[in-house]
Each structure stands twice: as C-alpha cells, then as structure tokens.
Amino acid sequence: MITINVDPIAFRIGPLAVHWYGLMYIVGIIIGLFVAWPYARSKGLRGDQLEKVVYWAVPAGLVGARLYYVLQQPLGEYLHNPGRIFAFWEGGMAFFGAIFAVAIVLFVAGWKMRFSVLKLLDAGAIFAVVGQFFGRIGNIINGDVIGYPTGLPWGFVYANPDSFAPRHDIAYQPAAVYEALINVILFGLLWWLRNKFRPGVLFFLYVVLYSLSQIIVFFWRDNVVLFAGLKQAQLTSIGVIIAAVLVFWLVAWWQSKHPSPEPEPASLEETPSSPGEETTPRDGA
Numbered sequence: 001m002i003t004i005n006v007d008p009i010a011f012r013i014g015p016l017a018v019h020w021y022g023l024m025y026i027v028g029i030i031i032g033l034f035v036a037w038p039y040a041r042s043k044g045l046r047g048d049q050l051e052k053v054v055y056w057a058v059p060a061g062l063v064g065a066r067l068y069y070v071l072q073q074p075l076g077e078y079l080h081n082p083g084r085i086f087a088f089w090e091g092g093m094a095f096f097g098a099i100f101a102v103a104i105v106l107f108v109a110g111w112k113m114r115f116s117v118l119k120l121l122d123a124g125a126i127f128a129v130v131g132q133f134f135g136r137i138g139n140i141i142n143g144d145v146i147g148y149p150t151g152l153p154w155g156f157v158y159a160n161p162d163s164f165a166p167r168h169d170i171a172y173q174p175a176a177v178y179e180a181l182i183n184v185i186l187f188g189l190l191w192w193l194r195n196k197f198r199p200g201v202l203f204f205l206y207v208v209l210y211s212l213s214q215i216i217v218f219f220w221r222d223n224v225v226l227f228a229g230l231k232q233a234q235l236t237s238i239g240v241i242i243a244a245v246l247v248f249w250l251v252a253w254w255q256s257k258h259p260s261p262e263p264e265p266a267s268l269e270e271t272p273s274s275p276g277e278e279t280t281p282r283d284g285a
C-alpha cells in the first residue's frame with residue numbers, strides 16, 4: 001500500500017488558506033499556455049488574438065467545471081452557503097463542464113475574429129490535456145478522486161485527517177493516478193498528430209478519447225450508479241461521444257460543400273510575443 005499523508009492546505013497567509021489543488025490549477029494553466037500558445041501561433045492566430053481568447057476561455061473553463069460539478073451534488077449545502085459554489089480550491093471540478101464552456105467561448109471568439117473555430121478548438125484541446133494533468137496531481141493530494149477500497153499493492157491510504165477520502169485507514173484505487181496517466185498518453189498522441197490532419201480532428205479526437213477513458217475509469221471510481229450499471233460521468237461520456245461524432249460528421253459535410261482557402265500564418269514580427277516566446281529580428285539585424 002502507498003500512504004499519502006499530505007495536508008490539502010499547502011500554506012496559510014493569515015486567515016487565507018492556500019490549497020495544493022488551487023496551486024496545481026495555476027501551474028496547469030501556465031504550462032498549458034506555454035505548450036498550446038506556440039501551436040496556436042503556428043496555425044495563424046496572432047498574439048493579441050490569443051490574449052483575448054485566453055482572457056475569456058480560462059475563467060469560463062474554471063466556472064464551467066465547478067458549476068457542472070455542483071449541479072451533480074445535493075444542492076442543499078450550496079444553497080445554504082452559496083459562497084461554496086465557487087470554492088474551486090476545495091476540489092470538485094467536473095471537466096466536461098470546462099469542455100462545454102470553453103468550446104462555446106472558442107466558437108464565439110473564432111466567429112468574432114473571423115478565425116477558424118476548428119483551429120482554436122485544436123489549440124484548446126492541447127491546452128486542456130496539459131492543464132488537466134496538473135489538476136489530477138491536486139486530486140491525488142486531496143484524495144477527492146478515488147476508486148473503491150482495494151487490497152492491491154498500489155492502493156492509496158489517505159492518512160491525513162484533512163484529506164477528502166471517506167476513511168483514513170483503508171486503501172482505495174488511485175483513480176486520480178489512472179486519470180493522470182491517461183492525460184500523458186492523450187497528450188503524446190495529440191502532439192504526435194498535431195500537424196497530420198485537417199483542423200478540428202485533434203479536438204474531436206481528444207473529446208472522444210477522453211470520454212472513452214471516463215467510461216473505463218469510472219468502473220473503478222466510487223460513485224453512485226444511476227442507470228444500467230453506469231454512473232453519471234459514464235452516461236455523460238456516452239452522450240458526448242455520440243454528439244461529437246455527429247458534429248464532426250456535420251462539419252466534414254459542410255467543409256466538403258464549402259471549401260475555403262487556408263489563411264497565411266501570422267508572422268512573429270506582427271504581434272506581441274507570448275510568455276516564454278522569443279522574437280527574431282529580420283535579416284539578422
């Protein structure tokens with residue numbers, strides 16, 4: 001057995017408690033931007049456009065993930081204490097909510113900027129799979145994403161009394177570790193395929209494969225069974241897969257009827273640089 005004895009609170013500043021979960025989200029956002037930003041630039045999105053997209057997409061993803069989680073819980077406690085609805089640092093984020101919210105933001109942003117929505121969605125998929133990995137590290141520390149009790153040698157015992165595990169003296173399937181490993185595999189696949197298909201394929205592939213992973217992992221997750229032996233996330237995943245395949249087919253059909261020329265990629269000299277991005281003077285000047 002593996003014992004996890006980490007306080008979910010990393011440190012305190014006066015009355016303010018800084019949680020590991022919140023810190024991991026900040027790290028995930030930063031590293032996700034460092035990875036996805038150059039990819040988006042290579043697809044023709046300018047730096048100033050990216051800044052506007054990030055400004056709206058990141059908060060939308062956080063709010064969407066939290067609200068979707070809250071809606072799946074007994075609402076009494078949240079109605080009695082509304083401040084907890086947006087207590088992101090506590091843990092409790094449903095990633096499908098982030099996908100739905102960010103997809104809407106990217107669609108609106110692409111439409112307003114007259115830029116390919118599908119290219120934005122592809123960049124969003126790369127950002128998401130990187131950021132989510134660090135979110136899973138927060139889940140591992142919190143003990144809020146666990147499986148059924150287990151006797152397997154890699155089972156996790158959450159010994160810290162402030163962890164979110166129901167009990168602190170038995171081992172659970174480390175579901176958050178499974179999810180983190182899936183993120184690593186998905187990132188490797190998406191990164192390898194990032195320039196091999198037409199715009200949109202990367203995003204739809206991510207959505208379908210992530211949904212499939214949820215169907216599998218939730219057989220080990222200790223959640224309530226709702227219908228036909230399946231849990232909420234599994235039922236949602238099935239619906240998302242069906243919707244994603246249908247939308248992908250419609251997009252492919254539309255593109256075949258309305259072919260459009262590819263825009264020229266934006267040059268680095270025309271726009272501000274991204275975090276960690278260097279600009280190169282022309283003609284060696």
